[in-house]
Amino acid sequence: MAAEAFEGVFGVLLNDTTVGNELELVSANMLDISRDVDQIVNKINNGHGDLGRFVNDEALYVSVDSSLGNLNSIVLESRRVVENLENFTQKLEQGEGLINKLITDTTFAKNMDALLENTNHGVQKVTETADAIEDSWVINLFSGNKKEKKKERGKNEN
Numbered sequence: 360m361a362a363e364a365f366e367g368v369f370g371v372l373l374n375d376t377t378v379g380n381e382l383e384l385v386s387a388n389m390l391d392i393s394r395d396v397d398q399i400v401n402k403i404n405n406g407h408g409d410l411g412r413f414v415n416d417e418a419l420y421v422s423v424d425s426s427l428g429n430l431n432s433i434v435l436e437s438r439r440v441v442e443n444l445e446n447f448t449q450k451l452e453q454g455e456g457l458i459n460k461l462i463t464d465t466t467f468a469k470n471m472d473a474l475l476e477n478t479n480h481g482v483q484k485v486t487e488t489a490d491a492i493e494d495s496w497v498i499n500l501f502s503g504n505k506k507e508k509k510k511e512r513g514k515n516e517n
Contacts, residue, residue, distance in 0.1 A: 371378065402408055406415040413419055451459050460467045492498055 403411040403414055406412055413423070450456055451462075454463070461471065462468075
C-alpha cells in the first residue's frame with residue numbers, strides 16, 4: 360500500500376526531477392523579475408527618468424497640466440474655426456454671398472472688373488485735373504502765387 364501511495368501526481372513529483380528543476384527555474388526567474396520591478400519602482404520613486412520626474416516633480420506636473428489646458432483651448436478654437444468654414448462652404452455651395460457671385464457669375468465678375476478699371480481711370484483723371492488746376496496761371500493769380508511760396512518753403516526746409 361505504501362508503494363501505491365507514491366503513484367499518480369504525487370509520485371511523479373517525488374520521483375521525477377524534471378518537474379522539480381523546472382519549478383526551481385521558474386522560481387529563480389520570478390525572483391529576477393521581482394528584483395527588476397523593485398529597481399524600476401525605486402528609480403521612479405527617486406525621480407529618475409521621465410516617468411520618475413513626472414511622478415515626483417510638481418513643477419513638471421503643473422507645466423504638463425497647463426500645456427494640456429492650452430491644447431484643449433486650441434482644440435476648442437479649432438472646432439469653432441472648422442464650424443465657421445463649414446458654414447462658409449455651405450453658403451458658398453448654396454449660392455449665397457459676394458464671393459459666390461465672383462466665383463460663379465461670370466457677368467458679375469466682368470462687371471466688377473470693369474468697375475475697378477473705371478474707378479482707376481477716374482482716379483487718374485482726378486489726379487491729372489488736380490495737377491492742372493495747381494499749375495493753372497489763373498488759380499495762381501488769385502491765390503497769391505502759391506507756387507512761389509511752395510518753392511520758398513522747400514528751400515527753407517532743406
